[in-house]
Amino acid sequence: MKLLIVEDQTKTGQYLCQGLSEAGFATELASDGNTGQHLALTGDYDLLILDVMLPGRDGWQILQAVRAAGLEIPVLFLTARDAVEDRVHGLELGADDYLVKPFAFSELLARVRSLLRRGSSPAQETTLGLADLRLDLIRRRVERAGQRIDLTAKEFALLELLLRRQGEVLPKSLIASQVWDMNFDSDTNVIEVAIRRLRLKIDDAHDNKLIHTVRGMGYVLEERGA
Amino acid sequence: MRRLSLGSRLALLFAACTAVVSLTAGILFSRASATHFIELDQQLLNSRLSLLRQMLEGVDSPASLAPRLPALQTELSHQADLAVRIGGRDGRIWFDSQAGLPDSPQVVGLSTLHASGVDYRSLCVNLNDGDAQLTLFLDITHHQHFLQRMQQLIWLTVGLSALATALLGAWAARSGLRPLRQMGEVASGVSARSLTTRLPEGQMPVELAELAQTVNAMLERLDDAFQRLSAFSADIAHELRTPLSNLLTHTQVTLTRPRSLDEYREALHSNLEELQWMAQLVNDMLYLAKADHGLLMPSRQQLALEDEADALLEYYAPLAEDAEVKLSREGQAPLAGDRHMLRRALSNLLDNALRFTPAGGEIRVTIEQREGLVRLQVANRGEPIDPALLPKLFDRFYRADPARREGSSEHAGLGLAITRSIVQAHGGSIRGESAGGWTRFVIDLPTV
Secondary structure, eight states, rough: EEEEEOOOOOOHHHHHHHHHHHOOOEEEOOSSHHHHHHHHHHSSEEEEESSOOOOSSSSHHHHHHHHHOOOOEEEEEEEEEEHHHHHHHHHHTTOOOEEEOOOOEEEEEEHHHHHHHHHHHHOOOSSEEEEEEEETTTTTEEEEETTOOOOOHHHHHHHHHHHHTTTSOOOOHHHHHHHHOOOOOOOOSSSHHHHHHHHHHHHTTTTTOOOEETTTEEEEOOOOOO | OOOOHHHHHHHHHHHHHHHHHHHHHHHHHOOOOHHHHHHHHHHHHHHHHHHHHTTTTTTSSSSHGGGGHHHHHHHHHHHHTTEEEEEETTTTTEEEESSSOOOOSSEEEEEEEEETTTTEEEEEEEEEEEEEEEEEEEEOHHHHHHHHHHHHHHHHHHHHHHHHHOOOHHHHHHHHHHHHHHHHHHHHHHHTOOOOOOOOGGGSSSHHHHHHHHHHHHHHHHHHHHHHHHHHHHHHHHHHHHHHHHHHHHHHHHHOOOHHHHHHHHHHHHHHHHHHHHHHHHHHHHHHHHTTTOOOOOOOOEEEEHHHHHHHHHHHHHHHHHTTEEEEEEEEEEEEEOHHHHHHHHHHHHHHHHHHOOOOOOOEEEEEETTEEEEEEEEOOOOOOOOOTGGGGGGGOOOSTTTOOOOOTOOOOOOOOOHHHHHHHHHEEEEEEETTTTTEEEEEEEOO
């Protein structure tokens, strides 16, 4: 997966590059609008991350040029401005997502992965699983090591999300939005409590812990070995 | 072009009015005098005419006139200002009592004539069945002089009175407009540092009192907004100071000597927490700033308020269970509103209620449909709150206990302010109540 980042703030650009590279993406960085547009039109990218305010030409102009060239690459906007008109403008021009600075890197990563996944047709899985954990989507049943586990509807939804995106660090805001449809940043520890309860049912009786807290970032479901 | 001052404008208008009035009066008076003189002249001429008719009885030719001339002349010598001309119907002059008389008017009746510097009033009549014509000339030069003098006087009066009223008007306007100037002076003295100045409404004339009131109200609002802005900026700086100093200290201390990897990791994590707290603060403040600028534009979806409340209660259920707090919802109502914004507003209230409800307590969400509005209440059992403090709960950065801000899960004190902004963006109102061991937040949302 190859990403192009167009960001004129040197530090921001470098950190984004580093973070995304370490998350397993090939990244290229352009620090002004003209270079950015040239690369976006000539390189073969899977995703564009554009800052709105750029020297040369702004992010919207690049987006327009990209869409005018008939490229359907997903485009994620980063901006320090959060005016409704901006958001609407960006979406009208064909932006796929929008993040307002300051944002958490884990949030960006989760959005990038969502956008990249969007292109591929979702697999019609009936079961999800990791290690000895099994989740049956049709019968809505969960088993760990052959033992049936009773989960509430929300716990089931939470576990399904973690399983579908196993290995990814999911920020709290994303979990709140996906599982409970709460699309605002709240700094309550609701998610912490919900995860703790899920852990109690899934992990506590087993040595091989699957749900992990990535401090300050979010939660991840993965097998790390005992 | 320089615009005329209000004072000069008024003075000029006064002057013009006076000029018009005195001119009209003068013209009327002069007309009346002229008419009066004509009447006097006519009377005089008529009285002479009857006498002359007698004397000229039967005259129909120069020959028949001649014998009567001596008597006529004797009679005329008593009347210095009267002259007589007798002539034929054909216009020939048979006799002039004086040299230099003007040409006859040829028409029967009264006319005013002028010849060799003298003004005459003439009366022309036919004598003896029209065979002869008698014209009387009355010297009216002195009358005309009088009228001319009067005209001059009128113009003089007009000019002088206009000038006088212009000057007096200027003075009157100046003193009459003094409150306006005062207003200007006060207004020019207003700056960011002296928004407390007010116009003396009581001393203002009626016409300006309203304007003064408006200006005062504007100053009041400006002052209020400015105060809040200053307080807000100070609050922001203050709120950011603690996490910033934590970050600085912690980072510097960490860097003073080599440490284990775990220690570095721990330091970064701790910094991350502070940074996340700051990011949340900045985002919340931007949200509020947007609300202040009227940029919070709620969409209007048809919502069932009870569903939204239930979704939130479900969201908070694990937390409430942990805290041993019972959550419940009563009532239902449809409402057109912005789902995300209303959820956020309600979430802040529930979050707040959970914070202040002791273990074993209860939080009740009540939805009521009323005339033209939907009332949503979030009530929790808890310590009574001083009624004076209730409105302050919605102020930015207000915390019941000023010393409290520990741990990143603590709100910056913007939650209720955000809730209020959202409610207001929906055209509603929110208030806090505290009675009978319950703390209650009451939101009224209009249904239209």
